[in-house]
Amino acid sequence: MHDIRLIRDDPAAFDAGLARRGLAPESDALLAHDADRRRLATELQAAQTRRNEASKAIGAAKAARDDATAADLMAEVATLKVRMPELEAESARIGDTLDARLAALPNLPAADVPDGVDEAGNVEVKRWGTPRPIDTPREHPDFAPALGLDFEAAAAMSGARFAVLRGQMARLNRALGQFMLDRQTERNGYIEVAPPLLVRGDALFGTGQLPKFADDLFRTTDDRWLIPTAEVSLTNLVRDSILDETALPLRYTALTPCFRSEAGAAGRDTRGLIRQHQFEKVEMVAIVAADRSMEELERMTQAAESILEALDLPYRRLLLCTGDMGFTALKTYDLEVWLPGQNRYREISSCSNCGDFQARRMAARYRPTGDAKGTRFVHTLNGSGLAVGRTLVAVLENYQQPDGSVIVPDALRPYAKLDRLDPA
Structure with missing residues (x-):
């Protein structure tokens, strides 16, 4: 299994190692999946933070008898409660795809291994x-x-x-x-x-x-x-x-x-x-x-x-x-x-x-x-x-x-x- 962080750091070296194995480059596709997973993780974290903030603000709005603000905040929280499971599912799907692609790739050869086809x-x-x-x-x-x-x-x-x-x-x-x-x-x-x-x-x-x-x-x-x-x-x-x-x-x-x-x-x-x-x-x-x-x-x-x-x-x-x-x-x-x-x-x-x-x-x-x-x-x-x-x-x-x-x-x-x- 390969470390996606190492691929991020030097995608050219990773693809060069695959080429020595007779395989096509994979870093672009892997890093695209990785970027999507990281984007979704960031979006999910932001949604969680906003839900917590909005939930606290609902109490404050109700205490101030600001029913309109409280209603808007509750609607926002309801939307976030629907969106967050969707983000989690999409992140898991992309993560599984990335892990499967990484798991299918062979180890990279050491520097002193001779190149050859068979x-x-x-x-x-x-x-x-x-x-x-x-x-x-x-x-x-x-x-x-x-x-x-x-x-x-x-x-x-x-x-x-x-x-x-x-x-x-x-x-x-x-x-x-x-x-x-x-x-x-x-x-x-x-x-x-x-x-x-x-x-x-x-x-x-x-x-x-x-x-x-x-x-x-x-x-x-x-x-x-x-x-x-x-x-x-x-x-x-x-x-x-x-x-x-x-x-x-x-x-x-x-x-x-x-x-x-x-x-x-x-x-x-x-x-x-x-x-x-x-x-x-x-x-x-x-x-x-x-x-x-x-x-x-x-x-x-x-x-x-x-x-x-x-x-x-x-x-x-x-x-x-x-x-x-x-x-x-x-x-x-x-x-x-x-x-x-x-x-x-x-x-x-x-x-x-x-x-x-x-x-x-x-x-x-x-x-x-x-x-x-x-x-x-x-x-x-x-x-x-x-x-x-x-x-x-x-x-x-x-x-x-x-x-x-x-x-x-x-x-x-x-x-x-x-x-x-x-x-x-």
């Missing part, structure tokens, strides 16, 4: 690890069914983009999630949370999924929504609050199922676990003071990278361009893991600094140290640490063996109680 404009800023030499590497859907990955049973009960994991495969998947969660809590300083998986619409509005991305969500019959990511639940822990700066940063993590309709992904990644309607993810969320968010973005991204490095999975870090960033982000790093079966890097984590964009939608503030009266909006960040299913894919493909088995990475063996997965 993923081709992303910039690689780091590469770690060397892909293992594998003779004739296979994609996981071609060999993992013999290890316990069952797409047919899932399709029979749920349809496409679901999977059943059996036996050793289920154990390895569980081990991955627990390993990630332990790593983020014990080494990277995140507080573990077990949040709701169903939320109200205002929670999704707060983190920016609603109203723009409603088609990518699952809605229940009682007007709740299944979370597409634990970012929603974790970030909303601070909604409608005023925190002391000394309480910041807050760092939360959760391992949850996530649910997405993938409405905009028709025909993409139809094979395997890459793009599912239901999947597990370890999410990281940070709530920080305004001047610490870029530093926190680096820290969060490194926390995600630490999982890949511990599993010895080659990856690269990309700085996303303006055309590929998410709606709420002002700066985003994507991590892409090497998948030998596809002979390319694929996204496994996205870490974003949202600035105060989400905080404005959630009314989440903090009181700076030494300032007893003033408050500022917190800055929020979120990132995957990591997507469990995609990490499972990366382990399967990077550790596949010629006989169809898969070696379990050393870091996972205490969790999985397995050294390898063997085909049935």
